[in-house]
Structure formats: structure tokens, C-alpha cells
Amino acid sequence: MAPKKKKATKEEILQKKREAERKRYAKIKNDPQKREELREKERLKYLKKKEKGTRKLVENMTPREHRDAKKKWKVHCTKYRSKKKVLANITNSFIKENTPDSDASASCQMVPEVVVRNNKKEMKKLKN
Structure with a gap:
């Protein structure tokens, strides 16, 4: 059985x-x-x-009903945005955790000539 x-x-x-x-x-x-x-x-x-x-349409609402509706909309919007933000944070943290570390020192260092060139460009912009 x-x-x-x-x-x-x-x-x-x-x-x-x-x-x-x-x-x-x-x-x-x-x-x-x-x-x-x-x-x-x-x-x-x-x-x-x-x-x-x-x-009921907004144009047919009394001012009090409209205020109440706006309060509800505000609550729903904030809830939606916070959920969206949490989801984005979760995906970003997942991506950060699962991507392999790259050689940060090599990628961040600029060639001295490039640095000098960039500084000269900035100085020209400031003068003009």
C-alpha cells in the first residue's frame, strides 16, 4: 500500500x-x-x-483622495527602488566575488610620458 x-x-x-x-x-x-x-x-x-x-482618474479625485493616492504611490515607488537597489548590489557583489583578480599594479600604472602629457593638457585647459 x-x-x-x-x-x-x-x-x-x-x-x-x-x-x-x-x-x-x-x-x-x-x-x-x-x-x-x-x-x-x-x-x-x-x-x-x-x-x-x-x-478613478486623478482629474475626478477630490484633493484629499489625490493626496492619499500620492502617498500610496510614493510608498510603492520607494519600495520598488529599494528592491531594485538591493538586487543590483547582490549582482555586483556576486560579480566582484567571482571575477579573478587581475594584476592591479600593472594595469593602474601609467607610463611617465603619458602622465606628463596629460598634465600639460590640463595646464593648457586651465590657462584658457
Whole structure:
């Protein structure tokens, strides 16, 4: 007799659902034709909501609603930027850790003639 399967918790089920949804969207985004269909579908959904009045436009908001909306936008933007920055830091640190060390002394040293030439150019710029 086969062993009984352990029932998945709600969190596990939700996690699997989210993962499947991410994969589905990734598949759609990689195919140009499907991506265009999805964009058109989303656009039509937005227009329908706008007509119905469930999606409120800024021009139709009261000043208080507009302030609240701006606060929400600000929070979302800062969250997005911080996530982006963290991801960039992770990739940069990964690259730094995994690139082999080069001979830094040889690459950074300039030939004395080049240094003199650069100094002369700078002096000419300062005079003019």
C-alpha cells in the first residue's frame, strides 16, 4: 500500500499557485504575439473599469483622495527602488566575488610620458 500524502497547508498551496502564475506570465512575456494579446486584454480591462467608474482618474479625485493616492504611490515607488537597489548590489557583489583578480599594479600604472602629457593638457585647459 502506498504511503499517505501529507496534506498541504494553505500557505503551501498559495505558494505553488503563485509560482505557477509566475511561470505562466514568464512564458507569455517571452512570446511576442502572446505578449501583445495580453497587453490588449489588459488595456480593454482598464478601459472597461474606467467607463464603469471603478477606476478613478486623478482629474475626478477630490484633493484629499489625490493626496492619499500620492502617498500610496510614493510608498510603492520607494519600495520598488529599494528592491531594485538591493538586487543590483547582490549582482555586483556576486560579480566582484567571482571575477579573478587581475594584476592591479600593472594595469593602474601609467607610463611617465603619458602622465606628463596629460598634465600639460590640463595646464593648457586651465590657462584658457
